[in-house]
Amino acid sequence: MFSSIIKHNQLLDSLYKQLNADLETARTSNDLYVLVEKANAFGKPIKYNNQLVIAIITLVLISGILLFIFGQNLGWFKLLLIMHIAILAFALSRLSKHNQTFRQLSKRICLRKALYDNQLVEVEFEPYQMTRDLQQRFVDFNRGNDTQELQKLYKGTYQGVEHQFDYYYYRFHYVERREESSKDSNGRTVSETKYTHYYRYGVFLDFPYVADLALGKPGLFFKRGIYRPASNQFNHLYGVYGHSELAAAKFLKPAIVKAFEAIHPLFSDIFFQFNPQHELCVSFSDNNTLNHTLKHSLEQPERFITELKQPITLPRLNIVLEHIECLMKYSDNNFSVINEEDKE
Template sequence: MSVTKLVKQMRNMLAQAKTHDDLQAIMQLAISYGRPICYNNVPLYLTFIAIAIATGLTWWRYGYHIIWLIAFSVLALIPLIVAIFRSSRLQDLEQELFLRDAIYDNGMQPVDPPSMAELDRRYGEFVRGNYTREIEYYVQGYSEKEEHNLSYSVYKFHYVVRTKQKKGYSYSHYYRYGVILDNFTTDSLLIMSSSVPAFYPTKWTTESIDFNKRFKVYAKDELSAAKFLKPAVILKIEEFAKRFPKANIEIDADARLCVSFDTIDLLDLKLPHRLADAKAFSDSTKGHTIFSSLQEVLDFLYLLMVQTDSNFK
């Protein structure tokens, strides 16, 4: 079987995979292949170089019509594109396989995200961009802690801002990452450092000059904002915002919290091995992979819950 067929088969199996065992079956298939799962792109690169040189030399020597030059240049690019495309497909497979294994390791499960309309109804956070908006992944998890259990979803949100230029439009792509937590200790509150529409009427400032410089706070009323923003909570949020840039914390009317920020992908993992060494790749999935940034966010949310709940229920 060729590497291309094997990769296709593995991709199909991964699309159907729902459990750890399904992933192990894919790893087993990779190991039983017996040869390194990687592409030898050297012939394609050599073909590209040969066609490019031949095209350049003949055009320089004979100076034929520019159309021919363009046609041969496109021809030269085909092997290069094929090489890049198939390598990137293989890399995507490796990444997805390793990620999915880590997700199952952590007792998490990819699910369909709520619709954008539903998210817009709940949070100002998703009212961004003026072109495409999509949730690229939405993974549910559950974490048991001493005082509160956290039922959460991790997401990656992609949105595009379209700007009119002199000729046509330009498109800027942005990403936000975050966690949505069910059943928080308060409701109807927005603490934002990255500007989004505020759904709540009362603006609140805290006693901390530093906090007020960084965040704006909106709540349903002053009392709920004051009750939530205890001094320890203020310091924890300031500390969190130093690590997670442009952080927003938004709690909807049904007490579902959404914490969001820029640049830090919570499910980002570095591949320790590639499928070229299928055995090492498979072995690297046997340990328990920790999403360290996600863990930091969950610990932060847990501390907020502990600080803002009632100890005498």
């Protein structure tokens, strides 16, 4: 019995390695369909048999209980206890891995299909150099006082009703380091370094209509705003920062103010920066912009491929891109004039 369980799980390990390798080399949606068809042709349930692992966990728990009841006076009690804990931890990790292996692979396949359907291409980059470059261009990449790293970068093209533009979507990781002091049992002050991890997501692109302007939570990066439009709601949500009150006033016409008010509740800690190089970075804390969950997975390959063949949309990413197009639309007639006035 146990030999058949081990053999089945070994076959699944081999299938996973093959499918994972195929995913790494996939370049089109058809490549993904071929990958899933291989899972469909496996001919056996694509689910690990955990009977052996569960049996081990059960035996270790029973043995551990008996050890506590009858073995605490034994000289090697601590050694046996450590062995029980180690075996239990290993068995639980195997159980967790078995339950997640093909589900996680299914999520990666779904993400890859979403990228293909939305004309997004993952960009390879040197993390340190790219992070330093973005820190020079946008203040949002200077968050944190410890680790700061760009983790993912995708290039896309947006085709709107009135505007088309190339853009980059990213995931940025940063760490806040802090020292905390407390008293130990002897009354001595003990310092401990703690780390909190954060992630930012967003898009950046060329934006020729305005420069050197930022909109975000009041006091986030800049101390004093330069302009307040007539809308109290807008002024409650955003501070406006930059060097030219005239440029800010001409950019923030009523239609654009309403657009900024509309997008604010849809994203956490949203921040806009139009840098001096006429680039725009829109950043936020929400991690679900590229999320799309399918009902089925590789564990049900026939249903999974049927679902996978349906077009995948990314509505939250589209909200950001449509907002940017809205800014372009209402800026088109303004900033060819504004830039000339500023030069004068």
